Amino acid sequence: MKKPIILLLAAVVILPMVVRPAIATEIWIFAIFGLGLNLLLGYTGLLSFGQSTFFGSAAYVAGWLLKQYGINAFLALGIGVGVGAASAALVGYLCVQRSGLYFIMLTFALNQLFYFIAYQWTSVTGGEDGMPGVPRPVLAGIDFTNPLVYYTLVSALFLASLWIMKRIVESPLGRILQAIRENPVRAEAVGYDVPRFKLLAFVIGGAFSGLAGVLYAMLFGIVPLEAIGFVFSGNVLFATLIGGSGSLYGPVIGSFVFIWLSESVSTLWARWPLLLGVAFVIVVLFLRGGVVEAWSRIGAKFGSWQSSKPKN
C-alpha cells in the first residue's frame, strides 16, 4: 500500500543525481500535467486532445505578470492554477455538450483557437519566438534560480499534487467520474448531472495543467509557442497512455519515460519520436494499461513462480 509512496520519494531524491536537474524538474512538471489529464482520460473516460490550452494559457498569463510586474512566485503559481481552471471551465463547458469523436475534435479545435491567439498576439506572447524573460523570483531569501532549489520546489509541489489527486480519485467524486466512464446513461439515471461532473473534471484537470504550465515557464525562463500547441497536448496524452491511464501513478511513470526518452535519446538520434511511436503502438495493441500493467503482469508472473517453487 505504502510502497509506491516510498518508491516515489526515493525517485525524487535520486533523480537529480542521475539526470540533469532541469530534466529531473521537467519530469515532475510533466507528471503534474499528466495527473490533470488522467482525471479526464483514465477516470472519466474523456479523451481530451487539448490539454495544452490550459497549460499554455496559465504559462502566458503568469509568465507575463512575473515578467512585467515581478509578482510573488507563489502568487504566480496560484494565478496559474486559476487561469488553468478558468480556461478549462470555458473549454469544458463547450465540449461536454458533445461526446465521442465530436468531443475530441472540439477539444482539439479550441486548442487550435488558443494557439492562434497566442501566435497572432505577438506584442504579449512574442508569437513564434515565444515569451522570454520569465524570471524565477527570489522568495523569503530562497533563491530559486539555483536549479536544485527549484527542483526541490517542483518536486514538493508534485508530491502535493499527487496527494491531492489521490484524495480526489478516492473520494465520492472519483467514484462518480468512474461511474460516468463506465456507463454515463446509468450514472445520469441514478441521479448525477453527467455534463456538470464532466465539467468539474475539466476544471480540476485544468488547474493541474495550469500549475504545470507556470512551473514550466519558470523552469526554462520562457513560454515557447509550443507550450500551447497541439503537439504538446499530444505529448501529455502519449505519456499518460504509455504510463497507463488506468491508474493514479500511470501518468507519473509515463512522464518519466517520455521526458527521459526525449532528452536522452533525442541527442543521439534525431528520429527518436519513431521509438515513441513504436512504444505507443505496443501499448495500444497489447498493453492497454501501459507500463503500470506491464509491471503488475511481471509481478504476477514472478509471484506465481515464487509461490509455486516451494511445492517442488
Next chain:
Amino acid sequence: MAILETQELTKAFGALTAVNGVSLSVEAGTLHSIIGPNGAGKTTLFNLLTGTFPPSSGRILLDGRDITGTPASRVAHLGLARSYQRTSVFPAFSLLDNVWVAAFATGLSWSGLAWRKTERYAEVTARARQALADVGLAGKADAPAREISHGEQRQLELAIALAAAPRVLLLDEPAAGLSPEETRNMVALVRSLKGRYTIVLIEHKMDIIMSVSDRISVMHFGSLIAQGTPAEIQKNPEVRRAYLGGVAA
C-alpha cells in the same frame, strides 16, 4: 391516493407516436403492471417518467406535483428509480461500488464530495449493503460486475434501483433473458419488495404479471386499451384480441 400519475402523456418521434395520450394512475403501495405487445410503447413510457426525454405533450405528476420535463438526473432525487430491460450496470466496479454510487446520489449530503474517502460514508455504505442483501447478492459484494452471471446481473440491476431508496420503483422486464429457475427467483424477489415500495412493472411473462400485480394497464400501439385487476384484464375481450392472441378470443 395516486402517488404517480400521468395525464394525456404523448411522445411522438417524427411520424411515430410511441406513447399516445396515456393517462395512468398508480396508487401508493401497490404493484401496477404495464403489459402490451413488443413496440407498444412501454419502455418509452418509462423513459418519459424518468426524464430520459421530455414528452411531446401531457403531464407527469408525482405526489400531485408536476414533474414534467424534469431531467433524468433530478428525477432520481424526487424518489423515482428505474431498472433497465437491458442490463445497465457499471461493469468494472465491484457489486458494492455499483450500488454505492446509486446510494450516494440520493444520500443525505454530498459534503466532502471531492475530498472524503468513500469508505468514510458509513450510512451510504450501509444502505448499499442493504440493497445488495435485498436482492440476495450480499455474498458477492466484492466481485466485479462484469464477472457475475446474467441472472446475477439482473439482480444487481434491481439493487442499483433499490439503493436510491426510491418511493416509486420502475422495473423494466426484470426477468428478461432469465432461465425458468432464475425467473422464479426474480418473481419471489419482486414479491418481497411489494408493499415496501410502490412498483410499476413492465413484464412480458403473463404468469408473473397475473400472480404479482394489484392492477394492470394494457398498452397497444402507444395507447392504453384497458385497466383493471388481473381477473378483469383476463376477461377483457379487447385485451385478448390485442395481446393474448386473436385465436383465444
